[in-house]
Amino acid sequence: MFDNFKKKLSGIFKISDRQETLKKSEIEDAVREILLESDVALETAERIISDLDRYMADPKKRLTRSELKSTLKRSIESILNSNPVSKDILHPDKKPYVILFLGINGTGKTTTVAKIANYLKKRDKRVVVAAGDTFRAGAIEQLALLCGKVGAEIIRHEAGSDPASVAFDAIEHARARNLDYVLIDSAGRMQTNRNLLEEMKKMKRVAKPDLVLLVLDAMIGQDAVQQAQTFMKEISYDGVVLTKLDTDARGGAIITIADQLKKPVYFIGTGQEMGDIMEFSPKWYLDRILPEDGK
Ligand SMILES: Nc1nc2c(ncn2[C@@H]2O[C@H](COP(=O)(O)OP(=O)(O)OP(=O)(O)O)[C@@H](O)[C@H]2O)c(=O)[nH]1
Ligand SMILES: [Mg+2]
Structure with a gap:
């Protein structure tokens, strides 16, 4: 499951393998393309990119592979955790x-x-x-x-x-x-x-x-x-x-x-x-x- 998505995302990190660090514009284009191809809506993809943007406020700043990964992870994580599961199905407060x-x-x-x-x-x-x-x-x-x-x-x-x-x-x-x-x-x-x-x-x-x-x-x-x-x-x-x-x-x-x-x-x-x-x-x-x- 999610193997294609994972493979695509790891493609971005491969660019960084070649050059050690990534340019902001390169990253943003690659991330946008991959997210859109993987069924992330444009608006949501832009939100993730703006998180990256904030991290790379200086246009000349280059990001290492692990910084990029952790920034992406943090951004997606905060979206996923913004609406946590509120009901514990296995420990319900009511019967039935x-x-x-x-x-x-x-x-x-x-x-x-x-x-x-x-x-x-x-x-x-x-x-x-x-x-x-x-x-x-x-x-x-x-x-x-x-x-x-x-x-x-x-x-x-x-x-x-x-x-x-x-x-x-x-x-x-x-x-x-x-x-x-x-x-x-x-x-x-x-x-x-x-x-x-x-x-x-x-x-x-x-x-x-x-x-x-x-x-x-x-x-x-x-x-x-x-x-x-x-x-x-x-x-x-x-x-x-x-x-x-x-x-x-x-x-x-x-x-x-x-x-x-x-x-x-x-x-x-x-x-x-x-x-x-x-x-x-x-x-x-x-x-x-x-x-x-x-x-
Ligand atoms: N591969 C796969 N097929 C699934 C999954 N869940 C359901 N299906 C298949 O999707 C088809 C439709 O599933 P149903 O459970 O009948 O869908 P439904 O929403 O009840 O359909 P209606 O009652 O007609 O509205 C069936 O062939 C299921 O086997 C899943 O997680 N994976
Ligand atoms: Mg049905």
């Missing part, structure tokens, strides 16, 4: 802890719900999943199949029924059995689907989720950020799950999300198997894209 998953079509909501059910079960948590996508044909069966794989209980109603009542029943079920978590899947929707948006708001009102996660597809890069911005004018959410980072996704979208959505990334999806999910950590990410020498 209700998590609602939202997002547009095909971003990976249903898969992520099942992966997180699996993730929690492996940590001895008791989970029920709500089949809240009653809209798309086959969605309930898809979720039921994945829940079967990971051994998670599922509450489902007929296709076409009211998703808010599925969520309500799942929460009642969890209360009656003292379960730890309710994970609610939902139908993919565009900002143009008025009915579906109203349905989503109703689901949120009824379920009163403790955490709302927006599922975004890293494959569509910066478009994911734009989508989230328009779509989420309608509804508030706490954080993001970024899926499909195992594909040739360019990896810089994580920086753009932190900078422009002002939301933390809670989880990243790293494949199609049920175990392919991990909690996101800025440190882990930085170590991947800008490893210390020798790694």
